[in-house]
Amino acid sequence: xLSLSQLPQEVxxxxxxxxxxxxxxxxxxxxxxxxxxCRNIYQRLSFEDNPLLxxxxxxxxxxTRAPLRxxxxxxxxxRTLANELRKRFTYLKLIRxxxxxxxxxxxxxxxxxxxxxxxxxxLAYLMMLENDGKNEQQLRAYANVETWLIAYWFDDxxxxxxxxxxxxxxxxxxxxxxxxxxxxxxxxxxxDSLPRSPTSCRALTxxxxxxxxxxxxxxxxxxxxxxxxxxxxxxxxxVTHFSETYFLVPPSLAPAAIxxxxxxxxxxxxxxxxxxxxxxxxxxxxxxxxSEDWDADWQRCVNxxxxxxxxxxxxxxxxxxxVWEGLFTYTDFDVYSSLLSGGLPxxxxxxxxxxxxxxxxxxxxxxPSSQGSPGKVQRLELGDALRxxxxxxxxxxxxxxxxxxxxxxxxxxxHYQRSSHTRTHEQSVGDIIxxxxxxxxxxxxxxxxxxxxxxxxxSLLKEYCGxxxxxxxxxxxxxxxxxxxxxxRWRDALSPSNVEGYEGCxxxxxxx
Numbered sequence: 001x002l003s004l005s006q007l008p009q010e011v012x013x014x015x016x017x018x019x020x021x022x023x024x025x026x027x028x029x030x031x032x033x034x035x036x037x038c039r040n041i042y043q044r045l046s047f048e049d050n051p052l053l054x055x056x057x058x059x060x061x062x063x064t065r066a067p068l069r070x071x072x073x074x075x076x077x078x079r080t081l082a083n084e085l086r087k088r089f090t091y092l093k094l095i096r097x098x099x100x101x102x103x104x105x106x107x108x109x110x111x112x113x114x115x116x117x118x119x120x121x122x123l124a125y126l127m128m129l130e131n132d133g134k135n136e137q138q139l140r141a142y143a144n145v146e147t148w149l150i151a152y153w154f155d156d157x158x159x160x161x162x163x164x165x166x167x168x169x170x171x172x173x174x175x176x177x178x179x180x181x182x183x184x185x186x187x188x189x190x191x192d193s194l195p196r197s198p199t200s201c202r203a204l205t206x207x208x209x210x211x212x213x214x215x216x217x218x219x220x221x222x223x224x225x226x227x228x229x230x231x232x233x234x235x236x237x238x239v240t241h242f243s244e245t246y247f248l249v250p251p252s253l254a255p256a257a258i259x260x261x262x263x264x265x266x267x268x269x270x271x272x273x274x275x276x277x278x279x280x281x282x283x284x285x286x287x288x289x290x291s292e293d294w295d296a297d298w299q300r301c302v303n304x305x306x307x308x309x310x311x312x313x314x315x316x317x318x319x320x321x322x323v324w325e326g327l328f329t330y331t332d333f334d335v336y337s338s339l340l341s342g343g344l345p346x347x348x349x350x351x352x353x354x355x356x357x358x359x360x361x362x363x364x365x366x367x368p369s370s371q372g373s374p375g376k377v378q379r380l381e382l383g384d385a386l387r388x389x390x391x392x393x394x395x396x397x398x399x400x401x402x403x404x405x406x407x408x409x410x411x412x413x414x415h416y417q418r419s420s421h422t423r424t425h426e427q428s429v430g431d432i433i434x435x436x437x438x439x440x441x442x443x444x445x446x447x448x449x450x451x452x453x454x455x456x457x458x459s460l461l462k463e464y465c466g467x468x469x470x471x472x473x474x475x476x477x478x479x480x481x482x483x484x485x486x487x488x489r490w491r492d493a494l495s496p497s498n499v500e501g502y503e504g505c506x507x508x509x510x511x512x
Contacts (some may be wrong), residue, residue: 005040013053016045020053021060024134026142027089028057047082054082061138062088066130066291067242070298075242083243088127088138091120095143101151103159117159121180122239125251128187129294133286139188140282146193149185154195154203162207169344171217172207176237179253182211186256190282191267205265206349211253212261213331214348215503216340218254220489221457222304225475226385226497230454236305249304251297255477255487258505262327266355278326278485278509293481300455300477307454315456317366317429318419319478324360326508328440328490329353333502340500358440360447360508365403365416369430379431380405380414380450385497386473388449388461396435396448403433434460442469449474458486461493470494474506485509 004012020028035042047054055078058064062085067075075081094100100117124145127135139145152158160181162172172178195204211218219225223232234249263280270277281289296316303314335351367379383391393408403416416433432451439445442464449460460474476488486508495501 004034005038009044012041012044013050016053017056017060020057024061025137027093031057047086051078051082054078054085055080058082058085061085061134062127063130063132063134063291065132066295066298069291070130070295071242071244075244080243088123091123092138092143094120095124095139095145095148098148098151100159101148102155102157103161103164118177119240121177121184122241122250124184125180126239126241126298128184129298130291131289131294132291133289136188136282136286136289145184146189149181149189150193150195150200152181153185153207154200156203160207163203166203166206166210166345166349169346171214171345172211174211174218174253176250179250179256182253182256182260183251186260186263187281189264190280191264194264194268201268205269206345208257208261208265209353210345210348211257212265212505213329213353214339214345215254215489215491215505216500218257219252220254220475221252221455221477222249225457225459228382228385228389228450228452230304230307230452233307234304246302247305248301251301254489255479258487258489259479259485259507261505262507278507279483281480281483284483288483290482293484296456296481297479303454314454315432315451315478316481317432318364319481319484320362320364320434320451320458321419322362323511324362324486324508325357325511326486326506327355327357328504328506329355330504336502356441358438358506358508359511360436360438362434362436362447363398364419365433365435366419366429367414367416367431367433368428380433381407385459386493388459388473390448390450390461396433398435403435405433434458438462445469458488462490476506483510 004015007015016031016034019034020031022030031045035045043049045053055076058081064076064081094116100113100120104113124139127139153160153162156163156167158164160172160178162178165172195201222234223230236247236249239246239248259278259280263278267277296314296319299314331348331351331353335347338347380394381391382389383394391407395406397404397406399415401418403418405414405416407414416431431453434447434449434451436447437445438447444465446463446465447460449458451458456477458474458476458478462472462474464470471493472490473493474488474490476486478484478486486506489503489505491501491503
């Protein structure tokens with residue numbers, strides 16, 4: 001009988017592979033004992049000498065469709081995947097051990113631990129943008145990331161410092177780490193995992209209420225919503241992913257905080273009695289995950305770091321078509337005025353928040369950039385940001401399959417094609433206009449808006465019929481696609497765009 005060391009290399013690698021992947025979750029714990037059997041086997045199967053084996057283990061335990069689609073085939077080099085396997089389980093073990101979730105005042109390695117926490121959060125965030133099921137399973141079942149995130153955000157010693165600062169009437173911090181961690185909270189925490197003690201519930205509702213509703217403290221996007229062509233630059237950072245360095249802009253905290261507020265805080269306050277709140281991604285079956293839903297969110301991080309990228313990469317054309325249902329909130333005007341005058345967190349934390357349901361029916365129209373010569377595309381001029389960037393005096397007329405756009409002073413009308421009838425490739429879309437109507441407890445209203453090319457920000461003007469309820473500007477992002485949500489804020493359309501106005505937040509979910 002042959003001993004292990006006498007097996008052909010191909011057979012030995014199969015033995016090692018099945019030993020390493022016997023359990024789909026967690027590191028390959030059954031592989032080290034095999035490597036220790038003798039020097040011959042170690043040399044044939046070691047990490048240094050057999051990167052192909054560890055690359056195969058990586059593809060068994062982690063999702064690879066999204067990285068290949070977004071980053072190219074260079075990431076499939078065996079050494080690159082082997083290094084990524086080692087890196088991921090190094091950080092997942094840290095999450096599993098609770099490292100970084102709480103503040104360690106005794107630490108003498110603050111700078112090192114701070115950089116490690118940043119890298120850990122970026123890794124988990126990118127894993128969720130690339131998630132087809134395997135990545136989430138590793139984070140949830142092996143790393144126990146829900147416990148880590150709840151401690152990070154809502155523990156008295158949580159590393160977010162949110163509970164500590166709120167207890168001292170200070171605002172929670174908005175920094176790179178907290179922005180990433182808020183997104184992970186939304187991605188990964190399930191409602192039945194939320195803390196139930198009175199102290200923890202207060203910490204959760206206070207943190208999410210402040211970060212969702214304080215528009216003067218937590219901007220919905222960077223650069224400002226009042227820019228369409230983005231002369232300003234967002235703050236970008238270097239991130240190592242699959243052994244390459246990428247220049248990325250972290251996601252804004254507010255859109256995820258708004259979703260988390262509606263999904264978690266309001267659910268706890270209503271004791272789960274309402275069915276109109278958005279569903280967190282973690283509430284859906286694991287086998288329903290599709291990383292394509294997050295391609296635009298990945299590209300937004302890339303585009304904002306290098307302005308000038310085309311529209312189609314940061315927004316999936318046609319995504320807004322259909323019927324949307326959701327909620328918008330508002331607070332007492334005097335309370336919000338006090339907030340804008342420098343009021344402290346208790347003013348907002350202790351105020352009543354009113355919710356109203358609303359329904360939108362949206363239609364999306366595209367201007368193909370392939371009409372004639374690319375340099376001669378007759379795009380719509382830019383107007384005031386408070387008018388959703390439409391120029392004054394514009395006339396919009398919906399036809400059977402198109403939108404006729406007439407601008408004063410321009411003789412020829414421009415025709416935008418309905419997204420359901422657009423036959424051009426996504427990358428040929430040069431401009432997007434959204435038209436619709438809806439209703440709420442306040443009455444019927446019309447909607448019209450534009451999509452910002454670089455990051456997919458939707459600016460939508462809401463005009464109530466009859467003029468009694470005024471005009472309100474909605475600004476937000478579509479996060480996810482098929483099961484995604486529109487998350488953002490509305491504001492009054494009277495205050496100048498460079499002045500803080502009266503604001504509230506909203507979430508809309510697609511009606512299936």
